[in-house]
Amino acid sequence: MTERATGSSARTVLRLRDVRKNYGAHAALDGVSLDVAEGEVVVVIGPSGSGKSTLVRCVHQLEEIDGGAMYLDGELLGHERHRGGLRPLSARQVAAQRRRAGMVFQQFNLFPHFTALRNVAEAPRRVHGRPRAEAEREARALLERVGLADRAGHYPRQLSGGQQQRVAIARALATKPRILLFDEPTSALDPELVEEVLAVVRELAAEGMTMVVVTHEMGFARDVADRCVFMEAGRVVESGPPAALFGSPSSARLRAFLSRHAADHPADQKVLS
Amino acid sequence: MTITATTSSPSAPADDVATSRRRARPLRWLAAAVLAVLTAQLVAFLVGNRRFGWGTVAQYLFDPSVLSGLGVTVLLAVAAMVIGSVLGGVVAAAQLSDFGPARWAATAWVGFFRGIPPLVQLIFWFNLAYLLPRISIGIPFGPTFASWSANDVITPLTAGIIGLSLVESAYLAEIIRAGVLGVDLGQRDAAMAMGFTPAQTFFRIVLPQAMRVIIPPAGSQFISVLKGTALVSVIAMNDLLHAVQVIYNRTYEIVPMLLVACIWYLVVVTLLTVGQRRLERHFARGHLRDVRPVEVPA
Ligand SMILES: Nc1ncnc2c1ncn2[C@@H]1O[C@H](COP(=O)(O)OP(=O)(O)OP(=O)(O)O)[C@@H](O)[C@H]1O
Ligand SMILES: [Mg+2]
Numbered sequence: 001m002t003e004r005a006t007g008s009s010a011r012t013v014l015r016l017r018d019v020r021k022n023y024g025a026h027a028a029l030d031g032v033s034l035d036v037a038e039g040e041v042v043v044v045i046g047p048s049g050s051g052k053s054t055l056v057r058c059v060h061q062l063e064e065i066d067g068g069a070m071y072l073d074g075e076l077l078g079h080e081r082h083r084g085g086l087r088p089l090s091a092r093q094v095a096a097q098r099r100r101a102g103m104v105f106q107q108f109n110l111f112p113h114f115t116a117l118r119n120v121a122e123a124p125r126r127v128h129g130r131p132r133a134e135a136e137r138e139a140r141a142l143l144e145r146v147g148l149a150d151r152a153g154h155y156p157r158q159l160s161g162g163q164q165q166r167v168a169i170a171r172a173l174a175t176k177p178r179i180l181l182f183d184e185p186t187s188a189l190d191p192e193l194v195e196e197v198l199a200v201v202r203e204l205a206a207e208g209m210t211m212v213v214v215t216h217e218m219g220f221a222r223d224v225a226d227r228c229v230f231m232e233a234g235r236v237v238e239s240g241p242p243a244a245l246f247g248s249p250s251s252a253r254l255r256a257f258l259s260r261h262a263a264d265h266p267a268d269q270k271v272l273s
Numbered sequence: 274m275t276i277t278a279t280t281s282s283p284s285a286p287a288d289d290v291a292t293s294r295r296r297a298r299p300l301r302w303l304a305a306a307v308l309a310v311l312t313a314q315l316v317a318f319l320v321g322n323r324r325f326g327w328g329t330v331a332q333y334l335f336d337p338s339v340l341s342g343l344g345v346t347v348l349l350a351v352a353a354m355v356i357g358s359v360l361g362g363v364v365a366a367a368q369l370s371d372f373g374p375a376r377w378a379a380t381a382w383v384g385f386f387r388g389i390p391p392l393v394q395l396i397f398w399f400n401l402a403y404l405l406p407r408i409s410i411g412i413p414f415g416p417t418f419a420s421w422s423a424n425d426v427i428t429p430l431t432a433g434i435i436g437l438s439l440v441e442s443a444y445l446a447e448i449i450r451a452g453v454l455g456v457d458l459g460q461r462d463a464a465m466a467m468g469f470t471p472a473q474t475f476f477r478i479v480l481p482q483a484m485r486v487i488i489p490p491a492g493s494q495f496i497s498v499l500k501g502t503a504l505v506s507v508i509a510m511n512d513l514l515h516a517v518q519v520i521y522n523r524t525y526e527i528v529p530m531l532l533v534a535c536i537w538y539l540v541v542v543t544l545l546t547v548g549q550r551r552l553e554r555h556f557a558r559g560h561l562r563d564v565r566p567v568e569v570p571a
Pocket of ligand 1: 023046047048053054055
């Protein structure tokens with residue numbers, strides 16, 4: 001745990017208030033409230049189907065929420081005030097809001113027809129209208145930061161999973177986001193490639209990047225999280241410093257989740273005990 | 274390494290696959306022989322049969338009226354393909370839209386122009402003046418700004434271009450729609466996540482990847498428009514087929530003149546196929562197993 005983010009004076013970057021999202025009759029998010037302070041790393045855990053992916057996808061406006069409100073740096077996301085009420089933003093305005101956050105996907109989703117360098121440089125060029133040379137210079141610096149300076153000319157198909165995910169992180173950083181959202185960034189990776197990706201995330205945390213990370217890597221959660229959030233059935237059941245959450249879970253459901261996880265992942269035993 | 278390969282008997286020579294010889298494949302020899310005989314027969318037939326009239330073919334191959342017919346055929350095919358692609362793109366976008374009325378209109382469009390034989394459509398457009406004597410631009414049910422006599426506007430050329438373009442747009446809409454549906458949804462997510470607008474997402478990320486799937490059937494479609502242009506000879510358009518027909522109606526050398534047309538159709542189709550292969554390679558960037566990393570200057 002670091003002290004940088006926990007001070008009460010830190011600014012709130014992301015605020016969710018009673019966010020609801022339904023798929024038909026099923027409530028994937030059932031009133032989620034959450035504040036993320038500047039520089040804070042929030043790790044989200046929970047069983048499959050509890051709404052973790054839905055949460056980050058809603059924050060990034062890849063899905064529309066059905067109720068509640070979300071704010072990024074105090075600005076309402078997805079809607080604007082109009083004639084005493086609210087109305088949805090235009091697609092263009094939503095795109096502008098998305099530029100202020102970055103997202104890393106479980107399946108990488110790199111653009112297969114672009115090289116690693118162009119994957120990273122494309123958004124600064126097309127979205128922010130930066131000159132090509134400048135965008136590529138910065139993209140190269142980002143690739144270097146994730147340890148892939150020598151892979152700039154490779155297409156995604158020519159990279160290992162871990163390398164692809166590191167390019168994806170560089171790509172998400174290219175727009176200089178206020179906050180980074182990760183949806184299980186290591187779940188699609190072979191076990192021996194997980195650590196190279198987590199190392200990059202750790203480094204970003206040390207540099208003070210504000211992040212929300214959905215993960216099943218409990219060891220990582222314990223090391224890096226300033227705060228850990230346990231979700232189940234579309235709700236935040238428990239939230240707090242990882243030591244408290246893993247050490248003395250107060251809800252029966254979190255205890256059940258942790259012991260089930262420990263049974264499936266004996267290697268994590270010491271982390272959870 | 275301390276482990277070495279073991280052979281069954283210590284006295285046998287060490288195995289080395291580099292010394293392995295080619296396997297005999299008798300069925301391939303048989304197939305090659307059959308193909309050679311068939312080819313020889315075909316050549317003997319083409320050369321030995323005087324009725325092909327190769328001399329006449331050579332005489333008329335570069336005849337000015339044949340070349341101008343070829344020009345018209347290529348012009349019609351290119352115009353139909355370009356206009357058809359643009360319309361087809363719009364119709365495909367409408368079919369994929371979440372706006373119901375646009376979807377229904379696009380579906381009706383495809384059903385209509387794909388469902389009626391192209392020959393019927395061409396004759397219909399050529400006779401448009403009967404249904405619509407004047408064509409005008411203005412506010413619907415309001416004043417008009419400009420108007421023309423349909424008989425002046427609808428020439429064989431415009432009727433041919435309109436008819437073929439509309440048929441093309443219906444087929445291409447389906448080809449484009451299938452290509453776009455084939456692109457992984459995660460690509461759209463990733464582009465939107467980076468702040469691309471929906472239009473940027475479509476044109477920069479989704480469409481270039483869809484092109485890989487779109488080009489082969491679109492190439493076949495272009496070839497069928499090229500051949501479809503032969504239909505316009507019925508509305509007295511001076512295309513390639515019409516040009517050779519005019520000549521053989523005079524000289525009665527039907528077979529040699531048809532050969533002239535065949536040769537030109539095959540030449541154009543071959544050029545198209547070469548172009549198609551190049552386009553395919555361009556859009557396969559990053560998808561082929563053997564592509565080499567791009568050299569990027571540091
Ligand atoms: N597009 C969708 N349409 C319908 N239901 C959906 C959709 N996406 C998610 N759901 C449902 O919403 C619930 C939450 O899904 P979500 O993907 O957020 O879970 P998760 O916590 O990320 O699970 P996992 O750990 O398996 O990734 C699930 O019950 C899921 O079936
Ligand atoms: Mg998920």
